[in-house]
Amino acid sequence: MIVAESGGAAQERPEATLEVAVLVASEVVCAGLETLLSRLPAVAGVRVIAPELDGLPERIEPADVLIVAAEQWSLLDGRTDVSGLPSTLILGDDLYERWDGDLSVLPVDGFLSLKELSMQTLDDALKRVTVGEMPIPASLAKRLLTGGRGRAAAPTHGAIPLTSRENQAFLLLADGLSNKQIARCLGISVHGAKRLVGSILLKLGASNRTSAVITGMKSGLL
Incomplete structure (x- = not known):
């Protein structure tokens, strides 16, 4: 510094x-x-x-x-x-x-x-x-x-279509694993894991991992 x-x-x-x-x-x-x-x-x-x-x-x-x-x-x-x-x-x-x-x-x-x-x-x-x-x-x-609407609707499991790979990554993310650990578990590159996590955050409308886990729990993904 x-x-x-x-x-x-x-x-x-x-x-x-x-x-x-x-x-x-x-x-x-x-x-x-x-x-x-x-x-x-x-x-x-x-x-x-x-x-x-x-x-x-x-x-x-x-x-x-x-x-x-x-x-x-x-x-x-x-x-x-x-x-x-x-x-x-x-x-x-x-x-x-x-x-x-x-x-x-x-x-x-x-x-x-x-x-x-x-x-x-x-x-x-x-x-x-x-x-x-x-x-x-x-x-x-x-x-x-809001899906382009004026009022937000409560998220549901059906409204958040994660791919099977994203579901695997999301479960690991929810367990507190880092991108590097997720990559090792899934047998992919760290950058690939980072993009998977980014896609998950985007689909959940979450700005960070904590809010993603909270949304996932509310919507039945976890």
Whole structure:
């Protein structure tokens, strides 16, 4: 930790360790995002990736986190071995409509709202995604929980269709196992386990493991 003095009191500041890659075609949005990222204490470097098809996987690989605009997701979808991608955040404000409310089909680790983007929301998203949580903007979480309706309905077992693999991972998650332990039990990579956990959190409308377990108990999954 780096200790900074502020008003006579010592404050801990995280070391700059994260390498962030940005895949955003809009020059205005990309420049703004790059500026915000460069001001975050935890970010060591920002690399802008041109939205081209050739050489894309190799240019992403060294990053710890990839931020990709919803419009550019198609460059990755179906072309890249998603298990080899870094932790991935999708940036956009029409995500619910774009994927017809089923965001669980996306092999990503979290979401960012362009309208709500700030140093605070960006810093929070990076912190959460690096510890295995799935950052979701409050507005998007509300849409997912209500299914696009104005009033939330109580979750039921039938309303949360986990795959058999997700069910296996969820039981291990509920037992308190880490992503690494889940990967070992299921015979998959740690990154694969992380994406499974992320999909589970997304389907349950949960921002962390604790709330996922609570939702799972209420809905009869546990």
